[in-house]
Amino acid sequence: MISQLSRPASGDRIAPGDPQRLLRLRHTCAHVLAMAVQRLFPETQVTIGPPTDTGFYYDFDRAIAFTPNDLTGIAAEMRQIIRANLPIVRETVDRNELRAEIDLLHEPYKLEILDGIPPHEPITRYYIGSPDAGLPLEIAEPSLFDDPAAQGQTPTAAFWWDLCAGPHLDTTGEIHPDAFALESVAGAYWRGDEAKPQLQRIYGTAWETPEQLQAYLQQKEEAKRRDHRKLGQELDLFSIQESAGGGLVFWHPKGARMRLLIEDYWRNAHLTGGYDLLYTPHIANLDLWKTSGHFEFYRDNMFDSMDIESQQYQLRPMNCPFHVLTYQNRLHSYRELPLRWAELGTVYRYERSGVLHGLMRVRGFTQDDAHVFCLPEQVSDEILAVLNLTEQILSDFGFTEYEVNLSTRPAKSVGADAIWDLATDALIQALDRKGWAYVTDEGGGAFYGPKIDIKIRDAIGRLWQCSTIQVDFNLPERFDLHYVAADGSRQRPIMVHRAIFGSLERFFGILVENYAGDFPLWLAPVQLRLLPVSDGQRDYANAVAQTLKREGFRVGVNASGDRLGKQIRTAELEKIPVVAVVGKREVEQQTLSVRTRQDGDRGALNLTELQVLMEESIADRGRG
Template identity: 65%
Template sequence: MSHVMAMAVQALFPKAQVTIGPWTENGFYYDFDNPEPFTEADLKAIRKQMVRIIKRRLPLERIEVSREEARRRIEAQNEPYKLEILEGLQEPITLYTLGEQWWDLCAGPHVADTGELNPAAFELESVAGAYWRGDETRAQLQRIYGTAWETPEQLAEHQRRRQEALRRDHRRLGTGLDLFSIEEEAGAGLVFWHPRGARMRLLIEEFWRQAHFEAGYELLYTPHVADLGLWKTSGHLDFYAESMFGPMAVDERQYQLKPMNCPFHVLTYSSRLRSYRELPIRWAELGTVYRYERPGVMHGLMRVRGFTQDDAHVFCLHDQISDEILAVLDLTERILSQFDFRNYIVKLSTRPEKAIGEDAVWDLATKGLIEALERKGWAYTVDEGGGAFYGPKIDLKIEDAIGREWQCSTIQLDFNLPERFNLEYVAADGSRQRPIMIHRAIFGSLERFFGIMTENYAGDFPFWLAAEQIRLLPVTDEVRPYAEDVQRQLRQAGVRAAVDLSGDRLGKQIRNGEKLRIPALGVIGAKEAEAGSVSVRSRHGGEHGAVPLNRLIEAAGAANAARATALAL
């Protein structure tokens, strides 16, 4: 279908040059270099042309050619992007023809002819900018996205899910609910947490910290910068330099913003000699890191340049690996399930061809991961050779309310940093031994998880997490003093309550509260003020009628203590 689209574009816009046009999970795209920007009207015209091509039942034929023949064909078409693509291809060079005239370099395979495509089951969805080869210093292209299915019913379901994803878009909800913003004046990819979002973030952090204390972790706080030499020792300058900001000169020394927390935890471990009796050591940190992301890939909270990792490192003995990994899996489930993520897709990645460490250590580490997964009872797939060069790992994706999968948690064993930093412990026989280091993140990053969580809930957050839990709506100015006293008593009980001071009519106060998805609204009129009650309506429980104030305070406090989804009255 992507070839059909490219053929249609070049039929309607002869000056358009094609670059790449792959399939994606739910569709396809092609990048074009065209003198004029494509419009919505152009997309409609391209779609009509695609239908004409499909109905002609044009054959798609695979042809093997020499590199010289491919170059001759490309030069005859004056397609410079194809020449650059050709340079990176290995022989044999394959191309696919579409009818007698149009062709492109492609590995295939494809349907036999365009008649196998359903003209009623595809759509062109949008146009976006894209840099050639993802490099912002090179030509800016136009990317046309499309989707294709076997039946119109499948297309309709995809479009319904797409509209639902748009409704849940965390960027739109972040603005509408006044949670956060990205202020370009400060720089791209830097998040500003507004009071409502900051309150929610604090609640998440407090839950995270408490869960870690109960799981036997201690907390660390480490700097945001370090001498450049640290990143040479850790290997980040060799393997990660493109994703790091440039160094800064301070007192004739070079300092580097940290892209990772791990070397700092390693230094903390090496601050004194450890005994085997101390292991395992479990340290966690909500550490803010800084990474250079290209302008074209940043996206709301999902890809930013400054973010906070819920990082943790466990230093343990070889025979403690299975127990420690199982404990991490248990903690991961406890934390993610609190946010209603209960469906997990788990992958175990094993030793790649290029790896450090002895075979026996790799075998022991991989066995420990497998044993922990089996003890946990989680199904998993194996990615043979997909591990990091420094150790095997477990990756965990979560499934949201509309079936999308998100990569969040990762557990990685590391033989590299203990070796690079000469980490040791005194073994039972008095010898010096290397500990095993486990890298572990559950949210991945607070920013990205907050975005995923916002889309999962569609901004309709559970009671315990809502920035504003109860909004009090005074019907008249005369009852405002009582409303403010109710607010005071709720806040003293730890309930996040506010009074609507707008002076608007009750109907508008209710609409404003519903727009902000506040879990409970409390209407206060003369009768409520006289009786010492509040007329409560909740988002999920409907109208509760007049509720005595002491009962409301007790119920809201109990909901917070239980981290409940809704207020039970």
């Protein structure tokens, strides 16, 4: 039955530190996990277990759910397998022999994987432990492994195998027993298909050294510290309330102030960047959505329509049809094009309850949407202009590193091939002119056209999808849009959809996480707080605050009557960028004792000096 047992070829070996080795280590960890699980819970069926960016996972089928407590036991079992330093052996097997063997083991998922391997591809499996040394685990006496802690030692006769293309490490001992950790258990569909049975996925993380594991765990802690949901509450920026419903955002005064700053910046950038602004309704006749194709292609994400005087009305999930109607309202000459129309358009989408996530995934949000109506020969220039505007805006918010994706035609889509090719070429041409490298995501486009997606890298290296640029030949067709060409004929304009922030809610969440709530002065909801040392300085503090407010600064006076130490502590916890202490000395000398979050005590400054200090920081947008 066993044929061609072999170690990996010697040329196959790789040194520590090689990314390929880390991939193998994680893949091997997944196998060790699966072996440990089947030793502890023999009724469990195995499926697949690949490496991930930070570790590995393995999907199991078991009637009883794994508990967090189980994970501790499984990890301990994994360490035993690692410490036993079992060899990992690759074997090429005959398809029919293996099928017969799997049949005996009652592992239907394994069988399905085997049958999914194309006919002429070699079939390999990987053993942990030597198959010559004893019976495979699956048909061993389960009692032998029921309670490994009571056994006191790893049964040397045990071995385990999985159908796998590899590659793997040579022995389990190459995994450092203190450089991996099991993280969580979650539901996951077999083959990622929600129509198929749901399995239990155990996630783990694995590294070459314990130090690397610690660094990863620290990074996770850091992400937790920056979580916009936590900071949003602590800094009183926004809330999402159960009594109102999930995924609906309440912007509190401080968050709203920041949003206003973001919106003001955005409007100004667009007006100076050649755009005009629109306001359009949040609801409209359902027929509009039938014409646009959204009712057909996007219905799953739309709220149910409502009956208004026997007409069906629809809460909008997108803004585009409204801009199209605006265009359609009168005839346009080719001389007018391109028309660039932008709107901070609030949309409502039905999202399944399980996917809601803070501000990142909500049911009502505002897109910084725009549509460019242009001539075919203008498309490439227009897209390039959008890329330039995107770079300008994102970098002003502190994001200077991007990952760019070009998404092409998906299976479920509308339009002729020639049209798709034209649109895709226009996007590629613009990216090349911009000089941006990009990755192609085949089939990742919208149903109506190809797109460029831009992901931004935040302060701790995470990527967030924000900007999107989409060419659309479909809507102009469906709404029968046209312009009058030079020869008097009516021609079809091309439409470019684009959003730079994506959604204001999500972008705001990303800002909170990027700055960890320590906003640069130009964005901080409260820029300066004056702290009177005692009641005698309150009038002076209020007068200074009034003056600075008139100059456009966002200033408050601490009115609590707390002692100075407490006032400073409160301001620090609220992450207020600048505080100014006002005591007897300052009133006498007409100064302020300034303390910034960034630099600490700055000593006594007069009002003008403080203004200059703040204006410089505001102009700098936090880059300094």
